[in-house]
Amino acid sequence: MFNYRKVDESTLEFVTVARKDELADGGRLLLNIGDLAIAVFQVAGNYYAIADVCTHDDGPLAEGDLNGATIECPRHGARFDLATGKATRLPAVVDIAAYPVRLAADEIQVGLPAD
Secondary structure (H helix, E strand, O other): OOOHHHOOHHHEEEEEEEEHHHOOOOOEEEEEEOOEEEEEEEEOOEEEEEEOOOOOOOOOOOOOEEEOOEEEOOOOOOEEEOOOOOEEEOOOOOOOOEEOEEEEOOEEEEEEEOO
8 A cells, every 4th residue: 555654755756737726625636647546635725645446345435525634435435534545434444545745836746656
């Protein structure tokens, strides 16, 4: 599992996904970068990026409800922490990938493992 807190940023490739003004507070962007489905969120000035897949049933996750920095799967109610990807409520027991996000001038960039 990809854990952004333990990764050496020199091993990442940061990809620009949007401008800051394109993502309002509480907003989300759904992206496909290569073969990865990724969701980027802005919550109270903080930016998060996660894999857009619920580990409970492999369905899309990003259309779920946000509660602070937590997202709830729209199908079965599993919850995940946006910052860490940790599964915080059943039926999911496996964490999702969480990717580091940085701001470069007015651009939102997501760090992905370099190929």
